[in-house]
Amino acid sequence: DALHGTDVFGTSLVLAKAVEKAGFDLVVCGMASTDGSMGVLPALLAERLGVPQVTLLSEVSVGGGVVRGRRDGDAASEQLEAQLPAVVSVTDQSGEARYPSFKGIMAAKKKPVESWDLEDLGVEAGEVGLEGAWSRVEEAAARPARTAGTIVTDEGEGGRQVAEFLAGQKFI
Template identity: 85%
Template sequence: MSLRIVVCVKYVPDATGDRHFADDLTVDREDVDGLLSELDEYAVEQALQIAEEADDAEITVLTVGPEDAKDALRKALSMGADKAVHVEDDDLHGTDVMGTSLVLAKAIEKTGYDLVLCGMASTDGVMGVLPAVLAERLGVPQVTLLSEVSVEGGTVRGRRDGDTASERLEASLPAVVSVTDQSGEARYPSFKGIMAAKKKPVESLDLSDLGIEAGEVGLEGSWTAVDSAAERPARTAGTIVKDEGEGGRQLAEYLASQKFV
Protein backbone atom coordinates (compact mmCIF):
# COMPACT_ATOMS: atom_id res chain seq x y z
CA MET A 1 0.00 0.00 0.00
CA SER A 2 1.30 3.42 -0.96
CA LEU A 3 2.65 5.67 1.81
CA ARG A 4 0.52 8.81 1.69
CA ILE A 5 2.54 11.87 2.71
CA VAL A 6 0.95 15.30 3.08
CA VAL A 7 3.22 18.32 3.45
CA CYS A 8 1.67 21.51 4.82
CA VAL A 9 3.25 24.58 3.25
CA LYS A 10 2.61 28.30 3.54
CA TYR A 11 2.80 31.21 1.12
CA VAL A 12 4.41 34.04 3.08
CA PRO A 13 5.51 37.64 2.44
CA ASP A 14 9.17 37.93 1.47
CA ALA A 15 11.03 38.71 4.71
CA THR A 16 13.38 41.00 2.80
CA GLY A 17 10.47 43.15 1.59
CA ASP A 18 8.93 46.19 3.25
CA ARG A 19 6.00 44.68 5.17
CA HIS A 20 3.04 46.60 6.59
CA PHE A 21 -0.30 46.05 8.29
CA ALA A 22 -3.53 46.68 6.40
CA ASP A 23 -6.35 48.80 7.84
CA ASP A 24 -7.88 45.74 9.56
CA LEU A 25 -4.49 45.01 11.23
CA THR A 26 -3.81 41.92 9.15
CA VAL A 27 -0.61 41.67 7.13
CA ASP A 28 -0.88 43.67 3.91
CA ARG A 29 0.06 41.05 1.33
CA GLU A 30 -0.61 43.26 -1.69
CA ASP A 31 2.47 45.46 -1.30
CA VAL A 32 5.09 42.74 -0.94
CA ASP A 33 6.06 39.71 -2.98
CA GLY A 34 5.26 36.27 -1.58
CA LEU A 35 7.01 32.92 -1.70
CA LEU A 36 7.08 29.42 -0.24
CA SER A 37 8.17 29.69 3.39
CA GLU A 38 11.83 28.70 3.55
CA LEU A 39 11.22 26.62 6.68
CA ASP A 40 8.56 24.62 4.81
CA GLU A 41 11.07 23.77 2.08
CA TYR A 42 12.85 21.59 4.65
CA ALA A 43 9.61 19.66 5.18
CA VAL A 44 9.22 19.15 1.43
CA GLU A 45 12.81 17.91 1.23
CA GLN A 46 12.32 15.40 4.03
CA ALA A 47 9.12 14.15 2.38
CA LEU A 48 11.03 13.60 -0.84
CA GLN A 49 13.78 11.69 0.96
CA ILE A 50 11.26 9.50 2.79
CA ALA A 51 9.46 8.80 -0.50
CA GLU A 52 12.75 7.85 -2.16
CA GLU A 53 13.36 5.23 0.55
CA ALA A 54 9.81 3.84 0.43
CA ASP A 55 8.70 1.12 -1.97
CA ASP A 56 5.69 3.18 -2.96
CA ALA A 57 4.84 6.71 -1.81
CA GLU A 58 2.82 9.70 -2.93
CA ILE A 59 3.45 13.29 -1.78
CA THR A 60 0.67 15.85 -1.64
CA VAL A 61 1.48 19.46 -0.79
CA LEU A 62 -1.30 21.42 0.90
CA THR A 63 -1.72 25.12 1.47
CA VAL A 64 -4.37 27.53 2.72
CA GLY A 65 -4.21 30.98 1.17
CA PRO A 66 -5.16 33.39 -1.61
CA GLU A 67 -4.84 32.81 -5.35
CA ASP A 68 -1.13 33.67 -5.33
CA ALA A 69 -0.50 30.82 -2.86
CA LYS A 70 -0.45 28.52 -5.88
CA ASP A 71 3.09 29.82 -6.43
CA ALA A 72 4.16 28.09 -3.22
CA LEU A 73 2.54 24.87 -4.38
CA ARG A 74 4.24 25.07 -7.77
CA LYS A 75 7.62 25.48 -6.08
CA ALA A 76 7.02 22.33 -4.01
CA LEU A 77 5.78 20.45 -7.08
CA SER A 78 8.87 21.49 -9.02
CA MET A 79 11.01 20.10 -6.20
CA GLY A 80 9.36 16.71 -6.76
CA ALA A 81 5.99 16.48 -4.97
CA ASP A 82 3.31 14.59 -6.89
CA LYS A 83 0.18 16.71 -6.50
CA ALA A 84 -1.21 19.68 -4.60
CA VAL A 85 -4.32 20.85 -2.77
CA HIS A 86 -5.14 24.56 -2.47
CA VAL A 87 -7.80 25.75 -0.01
CA GLU A 88 -8.95 29.23 -1.02
CA ASP A 89 -11.96 31.14 0.24
CA ASP A 90 -12.60 34.85 0.81
CA ASP A 91 -13.92 34.06 4.29
CA LEU A 92 -10.47 32.80 5.31
CA HIS A 93 -9.07 36.34 5.42
CA GLY A 94 -7.60 37.02 8.86
CA THR A 95 -7.69 33.40 10.03
CA ASP A 96 -5.34 32.69 12.95
CA VAL A 97 -3.48 29.47 13.75
CA MET A 98 -6.52 27.84 15.35
CA GLY A 99 -8.69 28.39 12.29
CA THR A 100 -5.87 27.41 9.95
CA SER A 101 -5.34 24.17 11.84
CA LEU A 102 -9.05 23.37 11.48
CA VAL A 103 -8.97 23.95 7.73
CA LEU A 104 -5.78 21.92 7.31
CA ALA A 105 -7.16 19.05 9.38
CA LYS A 106 -10.36 18.86 7.33
CA ALA A 107 -8.39 19.02 4.06
CA ILE A 108 -5.94 16.35 5.22
CA GLU A 109 -8.77 14.03 6.24
CA LYS A 110 -10.42 14.58 2.86
CA THR A 111 -7.16 13.92 1.02
CA GLY A 112 -6.16 10.86 3.06
CA TYR A 113 -2.81 10.49 4.79
CA ASP A 114 -0.36 8.33 6.70
CA LEU A 115 2.22 10.99 7.50
CA VAL A 116 1.86 14.78 7.75
CA LEU A 117 5.04 16.85 7.53
CA CYS A 118 5.38 20.52 8.52
CA GLY A 119 8.15 23.05 8.89
CA MET A 120 9.11 24.12 12.41
CA ALA A 121 7.32 27.49 12.03
CA SER A 122 6.17 29.95 9.40
CA THR A 123 8.50 32.82 8.58
CA ASP A 124 5.72 35.40 8.97
CA GLY A 125 3.81 34.37 12.12
CA VAL A 126 6.70 32.35 13.65
CA MET A 127 4.39 30.74 16.23
CA GLY A 128 5.60 27.16 15.76
CA VAL A 129 2.51 25.62 17.38
CA LEU A 130 0.53 24.58 14.31
CA PRO A 131 1.94 21.01 14.03
CA ALA A 132 0.94 20.27 17.64
CA VAL A 133 -2.55 21.77 17.24
CA LEU A 134 -2.99 19.94 13.94
CA ALA A 135 -2.05 16.60 15.54
CA GLU A 136 -4.60 17.24 18.29
CA ARG A 137 -7.34 17.97 15.75
CA LEU A 138 -6.48 14.82 13.78
CA GLY A 139 -6.20 12.73 16.95
CA VAL A 140 -2.79 11.32 16.04
CA PRO A 141 0.69 11.39 17.67
CA GLN A 142 3.00 14.36 17.12
CA VAL A 143 6.78 14.10 16.77
CA THR A 144 8.02 17.67 16.48
CA LEU A 145 11.20 19.68 15.89
CA LEU A 146 13.17 16.83 14.35
CA SER A 147 16.57 17.36 12.78
CA GLU A 148 16.54 13.80 11.45
CA VAL A 149 13.54 11.72 10.36
CA SER A 150 12.85 8.35 8.76
CA VAL A 151 9.90 6.00 8.23
CA GLU A 152 10.03 2.23 8.34
CA GLY A 153 7.45 -0.46 8.99
CA GLY A 154 4.60 1.85 9.91
CA THR A 155 6.73 3.83 12.39
CA VAL A 156 8.25 7.29 12.09
CA ARG A 157 11.52 7.84 13.94
CA GLY A 158 13.61 10.92 14.45
CA ARG A 159 16.10 12.91 16.49
CA ARG A 160 15.31 16.12 18.33
CA ASP A 161 18.34 18.21 19.25
CA GLY A 162 18.27 20.44 22.33
CA ASP A 163 20.82 22.79 23.83
CA THR A 164 22.38 20.13 26.05
CA ALA A 165 21.12 16.79 24.73
CA SER A 166 19.45 14.95 21.85
CA GLU A 167 16.36 12.75 22.09
CA ARG A 168 15.38 9.77 19.96
CA LEU A 169 11.63 9.74 19.31
CA GLU A 170 9.22 7.49 17.47
CA ALA A 171 5.51 7.16 16.83
CA SER A 172 3.18 4.82 14.99
CA LEU A 173 1.61 6.08 11.78
CA PRO A 174 -0.54 8.02 11.14
CA ALA A 175 1.35 10.90 12.75
CA VAL A 176 2.25 14.57 12.40
CA VAL A 177 5.94 15.50 12.19
CA SER A 178 7.70 18.86 12.06
CA VAL A 179 11.31 19.28 10.99
CA THR A 180 13.85 21.99 11.74
CA ASP A 181 16.20 23.88 9.47
CA GLN A 182 18.93 21.45 10.56
CA SER A 183 17.24 18.48 8.87
CA GLY A 184 19.02 18.94 5.54
CA GLU A 185 19.31 21.57 2.83
CA ALA A 186 16.33 21.64 0.48
CA ARG A 187 17.06 20.74 -3.13
CA TYR A 188 16.89 23.35 -5.87
CA PRO A 189 14.24 22.63 -8.53
CA SER A 190 15.72 21.48 -11.82
CA PHE A 191 14.51 22.78 -15.17
CA LYS A 192 12.94 19.38 -15.79
CA GLY A 193 11.17 19.59 -12.43
CA ILE A 194 9.87 23.10 -13.15
CA MET A 195 8.44 22.01 -16.49
CA ALA A 196 6.92 18.82 -15.00
CA ALA A 197 5.25 20.83 -12.22
CA LYS A 198 3.09 22.63 -14.78
CA LYS A 199 1.34 19.35 -15.60
CA LYS A 200 0.86 18.08 -12.04
CA PRO A 201 -2.68 18.27 -10.61
CA VAL A 202 -3.67 21.07 -8.22
CA GLU A 203 -7.04 20.52 -6.55
CA SER A 204 -8.93 23.60 -5.37
CA LEU A 205 -11.19 23.46 -2.30
CA ASP A 206 -13.25 26.03 -0.42
CA LEU A 207 -14.89 26.04 3.02
CA SER A 208 -18.08 24.40 1.76
CA ASP A 209 -16.06 21.49 0.39
CA LEU A 210 -14.65 20.95 3.88
CA GLY A 211 -17.89 21.43 5.79
CA ILE A 212 -16.60 24.50 7.64
CA GLU A 213 -18.78 27.50 8.48
CA ALA A 214 -17.46 30.98 7.75
CA GLY A 215 -17.84 31.97 11.42
CA GLU A 216 -15.33 29.29 12.45
CA VAL A 217 -12.49 31.01 10.59
CA GLY A 218 -11.46 34.47 9.45
CA LEU A 219 -11.27 37.46 11.77
CA GLU A 220 -14.62 36.58 13.31
CA GLY A 221 -13.55 33.07 14.27
CA SER A 222 -10.01 33.89 15.38
CA TRP A 223 -8.94 33.13 18.94
CA THR A 224 -6.32 35.88 18.74
CA ALA A 225 -6.37 39.49 17.53
CA VAL A 226 -3.98 42.38 16.96
CA ASP A 227 -5.15 45.32 19.07
CA SER A 228 -2.83 47.93 17.63
CA ALA A 229 0.23 48.37 15.45
CA ALA A 230 2.67 51.19 14.81
CA GLU A 231 5.27 51.81 12.17
CA ARG A 232 8.79 50.96 13.24
CA PRO A 233 10.62 54.23 13.94
CA ALA A 234 13.23 55.33 11.45
CA ARG A 235 16.80 54.44 12.26
CA THR A 236 18.69 57.20 14.03
CA ALA A 237 22.33 58.11 13.69
CA GLY A 238 24.58 55.86 15.73
CA THR A 239 26.87 56.88 18.57
CA ILE A 240 30.50 57.23 17.57
CA VAL A 241 33.15 56.50 20.18
CA LYS A 242 36.52 58.00 19.32
CA ASP A 243 39.45 56.18 20.83
CA GLU A 244 41.81 58.81 22.22
CA GLY A 245 43.00 56.66 25.07
CA GLU A 246 39.59 56.37 26.78
CA GLY A 247 37.73 54.49 24.04
CA GLY A 248 37.39 51.25 26.00
CA ARG A 249 35.91 52.98 29.03
CA GLN A 250 33.51 55.05 26.91
CA LEU A 251 32.36 51.96 25.04
CA ALA A 252 31.76 50.08 28.29
CA GLU A 253 29.81 53.02 29.73
CA TYR A 254 27.65 53.21 26.60
CA LEU A 255 26.90 49.49 26.63
CA ALA A 256 26.02 49.68 30.34
CA SER A 257 23.72 52.66 29.77
CA GLN A 258 21.84 50.67 27.10
CA LYS A 259 21.66 47.65 29.44
CA PHE A 260 23.65 45.52 27.00
CA VAL A 261 26.06 44.53 29.78
Protein backbone atom coordinates in the same frame (compact mmCIF):
# COMPACT_ATOMS: atom_id res chain seq x y z
CA ASP B 1 -11.16 35.61 0.98
CA ALA B 2 -12.97 33.85 3.84
CA LEU B 3 -9.60 32.89 5.35
CA HIS B 4 -8.25 36.45 5.44
CA GLY B 5 -7.11 37.25 8.98
CA THR B 6 -7.15 33.63 10.13
CA ASP B 7 -4.86 32.91 13.07
CA VAL B 8 -3.00 29.65 13.73
CA PHE B 9 -6.09 28.06 15.29
CA GLY B 10 -8.18 28.65 12.17
CA THR B 11 -5.32 27.57 9.93
CA SER B 12 -4.96 24.31 11.87
CA LEU B 13 -8.70 23.69 11.55
CA VAL B 14 -8.75 24.16 7.78
CA LEU B 15 -5.58 22.10 7.26
CA ALA B 16 -6.90 19.28 9.47
CA LYS B 17 -10.15 19.12 7.51
CA ALA B 18 -8.24 19.12 4.19
CA VAL B 19 -5.81 16.42 5.37
CA GLU B 20 -8.70 14.28 6.62
CA LYS B 21 -10.52 14.69 3.32
CA ALA B 22 -7.42 13.78 1.28
CA GLY B 23 -6.42 10.89 3.55
CA PHE B 24 -2.95 10.53 5.05
CA ASP B 25 -0.37 8.40 6.77
CA LEU B 26 2.19 11.10 7.51
CA VAL B 27 1.91 14.90 7.53
CA VAL B 28 5.27 16.70 7.31
CA CYS B 29 5.46 20.33 8.44
CA GLY B 30 8.27 22.83 8.72
CA MET B 31 9.30 24.14 12.10
CA ALA B 32 7.97 27.69 11.70
CA SER B 33 6.17 29.90 9.26
CA THR B 34 7.13 33.24 7.84
CA ASP B 35 3.86 34.84 8.89
CA GLY B 36 3.60 34.17 12.60
CA SER B 37 6.72 32.14 13.44
CA MET B 38 4.81 30.49 16.25
CA GLY B 39 5.90 26.91 15.54
CA VAL B 40 2.71 25.47 17.09
CA LEU B 41 0.84 24.52 13.93
CA PRO B 42 2.15 20.90 13.86
CA ALA B 43 1.01 20.35 17.45
CA LEU B 44 -2.42 21.87 16.80
CA LEU B 45 -2.78 19.86 13.60
CA ALA B 46 -1.89 16.60 15.36
CA GLU B 47 -4.37 17.37 18.13
CA ARG B 48 -7.18 18.08 15.66
CA LEU B 49 -6.38 14.91 13.71
CA GLY B 50 -6.11 12.84 16.90
CA VAL B 51 -2.69 11.45 15.97
CA PRO B 52 0.75 11.55 17.61
CA GLN B 53 3.22 14.30 16.83
CA VAL B 54 6.99 14.21 16.68
CA THR B 55 8.39 17.71 16.29
CA LEU B 56 11.62 19.54 15.48
CA LEU B 57 13.30 16.56 13.84
CA SER B 58 16.66 16.89 12.12
CA GLU B 59 16.44 13.34 10.69
CA VAL B 60 13.35 11.39 9.65
CA SER B 61 12.78 7.81 8.49
CA VAL B 62 9.58 5.87 7.90
CA GLY B 63 9.16 2.11 7.88
CA GLY B 64 7.06 -0.68 9.33
CA GLY B 65 4.19 1.62 10.22
CA VAL B 66 6.45 3.84 12.36
CA VAL B 67 8.07 7.24 11.84
CA ARG B 68 11.43 7.66 13.56
CA GLY B 69 13.51 10.75 14.00
CA ARG B 70 16.28 12.54 15.82
CA ARG B 71 15.74 15.78 17.69
CA ASP B 72 18.94 17.68 18.45
CA GLY B 73 19.00 19.83 21.57
CA ASP B 74 21.70 21.98 23.11
CA ALA B 75 23.04 19.22 25.35
CA ALA B 76 21.81 15.97 23.80
CA SER B 77 20.07 14.30 20.88
CA GLU B 78 16.87 12.32 21.34
CA GLN B 79 15.71 9.39 19.22
CA LEU B 80 11.92 9.52 18.89
CA GLU B 81 9.28 7.42 17.20
CA ALA B 82 5.52 7.33 16.72
CA GLN B 83 3.04 4.97 15.14
CA LEU B 84 1.53 6.08 11.84
CA PRO B 85 -0.60 8.00 11.09
CA ALA B 86 1.32 10.92 12.61
CA VAL B 87 2.37 14.54 12.18
CA VAL B 88 6.05 15.50 12.16
CA SER B 89 7.84 18.80 11.89
CA VAL B 90 11.37 19.11 10.58
CA THR B 91 14.12 21.66 11.12
CA ASP B 92 16.28 23.28 8.49
CA GLN B 93 18.91 20.66 9.35
CA SER B 94 16.77 17.80 8.05
CA GLY B 95 18.40 17.68 4.64
CA GLU B 96 19.03 19.46 1.40
CA ALA B 97 16.06 20.35 -0.75
CA ARG B 98 15.58 18.18 -3.81
CA TYR B 99 14.71 20.15 -6.89
CA PRO B 100 12.58 18.62 -9.63
CA SER B 101 13.97 17.95 -13.06
CA PHE B 102 12.54 19.67 -16.11
CA LYS B 103 10.76 16.41 -16.98
CA GLY B 104 9.25 16.32 -13.49
CA ILE B 105 8.06 19.92 -13.75
CA MET B 106 6.38 19.25 -17.08
CA ALA B 107 4.72 16.09 -15.73
CA ALA B 108 3.45 18.00 -12.68
CA LYS B 109 1.81 20.60 -14.90
CA LYS B 110 -0.41 17.86 -16.36
CA LYS B 111 -1.58 16.61 -12.95
CA PRO B 112 -5.04 17.76 -11.87
CA VAL B 113 -5.17 20.09 -8.89
CA GLU B 114 -8.25 19.79 -6.73
CA SER B 115 -9.43 22.90 -4.88
CA TRP B 116 -11.76 22.87 -1.91
CA ASP B 117 -13.60 25.77 -0.35
CA LEU B 118 -14.74 25.98 3.26
CA GLU B 119 -18.08 24.36 2.45
CA ASP B 120 -16.32 21.37 0.85
CA LEU B 121 -14.32 20.94 4.06
CA GLY B 122 -17.29 21.38 6.39
CA VAL B 123 -15.88 24.54 7.96
CA GLU B 124 -18.22 27.39 8.89
CA ALA B 125 -17.04 30.82 7.74
CA GLY B 126 -17.37 32.16 11.30
CA GLU B 127 -14.81 29.65 12.57
CA VAL B 128 -12.00 31.20 10.50
CA GLY B 129 -10.94 34.58 9.18
CA LEU B 130 -10.98 37.71 11.30
CA GLU B 131 -14.37 36.80 12.76
CA GLY B 132 -13.17 33.45 14.06
CA ALA B 133 -9.66 34.46 15.08
CA TRP B 134 -8.79 33.82 18.72
CA SER B 135 -6.19 36.57 18.53
CA ARG B 136 -5.92 39.71 16.47
CA VAL B 137 -3.60 42.62 15.89
CA GLU B 138 -5.31 45.74 17.18
CA GLU B 139 -2.70 48.23 16.08
CA ALA B 140 0.60 48.27 14.23
CA ALA B 141 3.00 51.12 13.68
CA ALA B 142 6.25 51.44 11.81
CA ARG B 143 9.40 51.54 13.90
CA PRO B 144 10.83 55.01 14.38
CA ALA B 145 13.91 55.81 12.37
CA ARG B 146 17.18 55.03 14.07
CA THR B 147 18.96 57.95 15.60
CA ALA B 148 22.65 58.60 15.29
CA GLY B 149 24.76 56.90 17.93
CA THR B 150 27.55 58.33 20.01
CA ILE B 151 31.04 57.94 18.63
CA VAL B 152 33.78 57.53 21.19
CA THR B 153 37.27 58.29 19.95
CA ASP B 154 39.76 56.56 22.18
CA GLU B 155 42.44 59.01 23.17
CA GLY B 156 43.17 57.32 26.46
CA GLU B 157 39.74 57.94 28.02
CA GLY B 158 37.61 55.72 25.70
CA GLY B 159 37.03 52.96 28.23
CA ARG B 160 35.85 55.43 30.87
CA GLN B 161 33.54 57.16 28.35
CA VAL B 162 31.98 53.84 27.30
CA ALA B 163 31.51 52.83 30.95
CA GLU B 164 29.87 56.18 31.76
CA PHE B 165 27.55 55.84 28.77
CA LEU B 166 26.54 52.29 29.77
CA ALA B 167 26.01 53.37 33.38
CA GLY B 168 23.96 56.37 32.25
CA GLN B 169 21.69 54.05 30.25
CA LYS B 170 21.47 51.71 33.28
CA PHE B 171 23.05 48.82 31.32
CA ILE B 172 25.62 48.36 34.09
